[in-house]
Amino acid sequence: MTDPSEALASANAAADRLVRAKRLNACITPPRELRKSLVAQAQAAHPSGVLYGMPVAVKDVICTLEFTTTCSSKILEGYHSPYEATAVAKLKAAGALIAGKTNCDEFAMGSSTEHSAHGRTLHPFDKTRVPGGSSGGSAALVAVGAVPAALGSETGGSVRQPASLCGVVGIKPTYGRVSRSGLVAFGSSLDQIGVLGRSVHDAARVLAVISGRDARDSTCEDRDPLRLPNVPESLQGFVIGIPKEYFPPDLDPAVRRACDRAIRLLKELGAAVREVSLPHTPYAVPTYYIVAPAEASSNLARYDGARYGPRFNGAADVRALYRSTRGEGFGAEVRRRILLGTYVLSAGYYDAYYRKAQQMRALIAQDFRNAFDRGVDLLFTPTTPTAAFKAGERLGDPVAMYLSDIFTVTANLAGLPAISIPIGRIKGLPIGGQFIGQAFLEDEMLEAAYALERVVPATEEA
Amino acid sequence: MAGPAGTGGPGGAGETSGWETVIGLETHVQVRTLSKMFCGCSAAFGDPPNTNVCPVCLGLPGALPVPNGQALKLAARAALALGCTVHARSVFARKNYFYPDLPKGYQISQFEQPLATAGSLSYLSPERGLATATIGRLHVEEDAGRSLHDRFPGYTAIDLNRCGVPLIEIVTGPDFRSPPEARAYLLTLKQVLEYAGISDCDMEKGSLRVDANVSVRRPGDTVLGTKVEVKNINSFAFVEKALVAERDRQIAVLEGGGTVEQQTMLYDSKANTVRPQRSKEGSQDYRYFPDPDLPPLVLTDEFIAEQQTLLPELPAKKRERLVEKYALSVTDAAVLTADRAVADYYEAVVHAGADAKMAANWVMTEVLGDAKDHGAALRVAAGALANLIGLVRGGTLSHQAAKRVFAEVAERGGEPRNVAEALGLIQVADTGVVAGWVSEVLAAHPTEVSRYKNGETKLQPFFVGQVMKVSRGKADPKLVQKVLEEKLAS
Numbered sequence: 001m002t003d004p005s006e007a008l009a010s011a012n013a014a015a016d017r018l019v020r021a022k023r024l025n026a027c028i029t030p031p032r033e034l035r036k037s038l039v040a041q042a043q044a045a046h047p048s049g050v051l052y053g054m055p056v057a058v059k060d061v062i063c064t065l066e067f068t069t070t071c072s073s074k075i076l077e078g079y080h081s082p083y084e085a086t087a088v089a090k091l092k093a094a095g096a097l098i099a100g101k102t103n104c105d106e107f108a109m110g111s112s113t114e115h116s117a118h119g120r121t122l123h124p125f126d127k128t129r130v131p132g133g134s135s136g137g138s139a140a141l142v143a144v145g146a147v148p149a150a151l152g153s154e155t156g157g158s159v160r161q162p163a164s165l166c167g168v169v170g171i172k173p174t175y176g177r178v179s180r181s182g183l184v185a186f187g188s189s190l191d192q193i194g195v196l197g198r199s200v201h202d203a204a205r206v207l208a209v210i211s212g213r214d215a216r217d218s219t220c221e222d223r224d225p226l227r228l229p230n231v232p233e234s235l236q237g238f239v240i241g242i243p244k245e246y247f248p249p250d251l252d253p254a255v256r257r258a259c260d261r262a263i264r265l266l267k268e269l270g271a272a273v274r275e276v277s278l279p280h281t282p283y284a285v286p287t288y289y290i291v292a293p294a295e296a297s298s299n300l301a302r303y304d305g306a307r308y309g310p311r312f313n314g315a316a317d318v319r320a321l322y323r324s325t326r327g328e329g330f331g332a333e334v335r336r337r338i339l340l341g342t343y344v345l346s347a348g349y350y351d352a353y354y355r356k357a358q359q360m361r362a363l364i365a366q367d368f369r370n371a372f373d374r375g376v377d378l379l380f381t382p383t384t385p386t387a388a389f390k391a392g393e394r395l396g397d398p399v400a401m402y403l404s405d406i407f408t409v410t411a412n413l414a415g416l417p418a419i420s421i422p423i424g425r426i427k428g429l430p431i432g433g434q435f436i437g438q439a440f441l442e443d444e445m446l447e448a449a450y451a452l453e454r455v456v457p458a459t460e461e462a
Numbered sequence: 463m464a465g466p467a468g469t470g471g472p473g474g475a476g477e478t479s480g481w482e483t484v485i486g487l488e489t490h491v492q493v494r495t496l497s498k499m500f501c502g503c504s505a506a507f508g509d510p511p512n513t514n515v516c517p518v519c520l521g522l523p524g525a526l527p528v529p530n531g532q533a534l535k536l537a538a539r540a541a542l543a544l545g546c547t548v549h550a551r552s553v554f555a556r557k558n559y560f561y562p563d564l565p566k567g568y569q570i571s572q573f574e575q576p577l578a579t580a581g582s583l584s585y586l587s588p589e590r591g592l593a594t595a596t597i598g599r600l601h602v603e604e605d606a607g608r609s610l611h612d613r614f615p616g617y618t619a620i621d622l623n624r625c626g627v628p629l630i631e632i633v634t635g636p637d638f639r640s641p642p643e644a645r646a647y648l649l650t651l652k653q654v655l656e657y658a659g660i661s662d663c664d665m666e667k668g669s670l671r672v673d674a675n676v677s678v679r680r681p682g683d684t685v686l687g688t689k690v691e692v693k694n695i696n697s698f699a700f701v702e703k704a705l706v707a708e709r710d711r712q713i714a715v716l717e718g719g720g721t722v723e724q725q726t727m728l729y730d731s732k733a734n735t736v737r738p739q740r741s742k743e744g745s746q747d748y749r750y751f752p753d754p755d756l757p758p759l760v761l762t763d764e765f766i767a768e769q770q771t772l773l774p775e776l777p778a779k780k781r782e783r784l785v786e787k788y789a790l791s792v793t794d795a796a797v798l799t800a801d802r803a804v805a806d807y808y809e810a811v812v813h814a815g816a817d818a819k820m821a822a823n824w825v826m827t828e829v830l831g832d833a834k835d836h837g838a839a840l841r842v843a844a845g846a847l848a849n850l851i852g853l854v855r856g857g858t859l860s861h862q863a864a865k866r867v868f869a870e871v872a873e874r875g876g877e878p879r880n881v882a883e884a885l886g887l888i889q890v891a892d893t894g895v896v897a898g899w900v901s902e903v904l905a906a907h908p909t910e911v912s913r914y915k916n917g918e919t920k921l922q923p924f925f926v927g928q929v930m931k932v933s934r935g936k937a938d939p940k941l942v943q944k945v946l947e948e949k950l951a952s
Contacts, residue, residue, distance in 0.1 A: 063524045076523065083517050085524060182524040189754035217526050218756050295754055298556050301567020302521045306620075318562055318618075345558070345749035354751060 007053035011038035014055035017146040026137040028118045029067050029100035037066045041097045049095025057150035060101040061108050063182035072116035073106045075303045075329030085182020087193050087210040094209045099147050102137030106331045108186045110134050111404040115333045129388040132162030139166040142196045149197040149206045155187045157408025159194035160420035164383035167422045167430025169203045170196050174439045175415035176221035179214030185299040187292035190412040200449045229443040231450040236270035241376035245281035255382050258424035258462035262433045265455050278367040283360050288409040290344050290357035297341030365414040383420040383432035417442045419449050424462035482681045483709045485638035490629050491661045492669035493536045499604040499628035500527030511621040519626035521565030533628035538769040540660045541600045546581030548766050554756040558749045563607035573750040576601035585650035588642045595647050596635040603629050641705035657802045665697050676708045688722040694729045704729035708736045788818035807840050814848030828868050841872040850878040863887040889938040900945045903928040
């Protein structure tokens, strides 16, 4: 669209759809505020932008000027960022409309969007289930068509896992592809803004806009924005590796069937399919749960009630202020990870945990390099071990919750790009398949995803 | 409680009999940059509180650090000036602790892989002569903000202007054997860093801060005693006093049969005592780990070589060269090289044609005297001073007259010869005129003349003085002497 009246219509239609999706508790921006802002943004947007008039919802861990940024935490209740994330600024410069903030697990810590100060988000097709997480609000809104795309963030699979569970596309770019400036940090060496979209194309065009160098982030690579590939006629010449560690004997048979069907289709598209081994895969989740909490324990130290955010009760001294603010402001899962992270960095434990985890992380990354060095272009795996689980089911068992990310954390640990696309249904619930690509070769990964998306019966039982 | 304050001479030497003092210093130096270490905010000192802040140095959610290239250049230059090995790869690390003036809850510093290691600095020990301090490491970090406990009664105010200002930390080995020695090292360090343009090293403004590790042991012991960290030494004037106070405290404890506890002491300059820092809950564990927001700092050989070429000649080298090139005494060279601006000025005067020895005397007396009264300003241009010295050497001006001309040029400017002429100070070297003055004086003092002629030759200076007086300082003293001798001999 290039006409201001179309942008305005798009803004109002998005506001209408977001109101209708209210039952999901996926968008945390109040409807009236949201509509007012969308209209104002549509009037201000520049018609020449490549995303002119496109509504894009933004996960609440990404700083925006239009709306509060609370990270779904009591400790940032009412917090207005005085600056906006680079990704958001780039979206706006491309003419997109920021369509409110989406619910998520507190500080992006979780896999179900149940750990939120705003309450849990419902699965779009079954209100007794979770949408996945932590970008569950973004996934749910895209799944019901309220927005064509939304920003999420990943530390261990928080875009791909809810994309898989909600039946949408989720892309986690290469670490350093998208600026992290304005993304509230959880595990800085793993964090990356990602995109959820109705289709590979919707997600990819948003990713292309937000990608590229940024002087505000020292870990963002000095590269031009991603260029979108064409939809390929076939996958002739592609070598796709199937890592056997991602298909353990106890894998849900329906997930296996969905993946087998997708692999068959990849072959029919002309790709050569080859089994590969990534032997350190079993150590990925334990490694992740040392590295991410360690970084989180430091990243979240700034929330102490001294400068911004609410203070909880009149404290006698500064130590008491810290204790009450952090004790009451953070939810249980965040506190658990801060304690875990503090422990693994402590004198006497650093070598046993943190240093060892860094060594294992290097081995996991080397596994991928080895596979790619042997001529494999891409890997294909299930995104999640199961379809959407029941709300509350894993709240009492953190390890079961952590294992939801067993197939996704590796790409974060290795810094590689990955995409989840819907590949079928299990008893009516969506399930995703994942491509993991080589660093900064998102274009190849997108080509394969485009091709598979066109032929895979994504809404059929596996 | 603190032990008795030192009562002996410098360093309280009287009380150390039977004990050896061992001191190591950790010096934090603010690097002279316009902006902060990891953001674009001004690093200026003294601006209204909390005006030089942004999301990065305020530690707002989502804000990320980006290193200041100029700060890294200066840090590398400092390391090279101290003879350190600058590492091609160093790593920023987070030092985690909670404090209200530390907005992120951690300080970005360096830990396992510092910017530079293994340097040394030679300095003149008051007791041992030329001594060498080892520099164990030099690393880069950001400063914290300031907590003001006395600004508002019952409250602590936080000023975050200083938060994020670039610092280097320079850590010595346990190399100093007395408080005066530690002070001598610090002054030398300050001189080197000022020379190299790293920092203004102003302790009063906090741009140089020093913490000391102090222990005592019996002479001949090879094992170090328990070290105590002394903080809050806020002025060069207090360095020795604080170290003496802590040393004497430890000796008193040990001589009283006690043991020294490892702890942190704060120096109280008003009471001239040290007192233990309020103990934090448990011992502090900073949980250092590599900062994931900052890639390892990689410096190329070219970068390091360039910083080396950008280093000016350092004081020790300059001192040696001045002695060699201008035949100055070591003491004079030391005075002239104490400050880089003065040393450069001295050389400029010589290059402008002045005699090296005369120039040294002029700079050490008139120039430095004038600078002392005028905020260290060198008010007479080097070329003008060279001309002035030339006038003295050529006999055009007497030394006395030249000092008046110097003062006049310093105050109002102008070319020395013109100023001297305007003041009527040009020496009269015309024998006829001088002879006239001499005759006048001899006529006015017949008694002295006859005494002189009777052998009281020590009266000669009296006659010279009288002639100078009559000539109002304009007579050439050598000519006066010559004419006098002739006239009195006749």
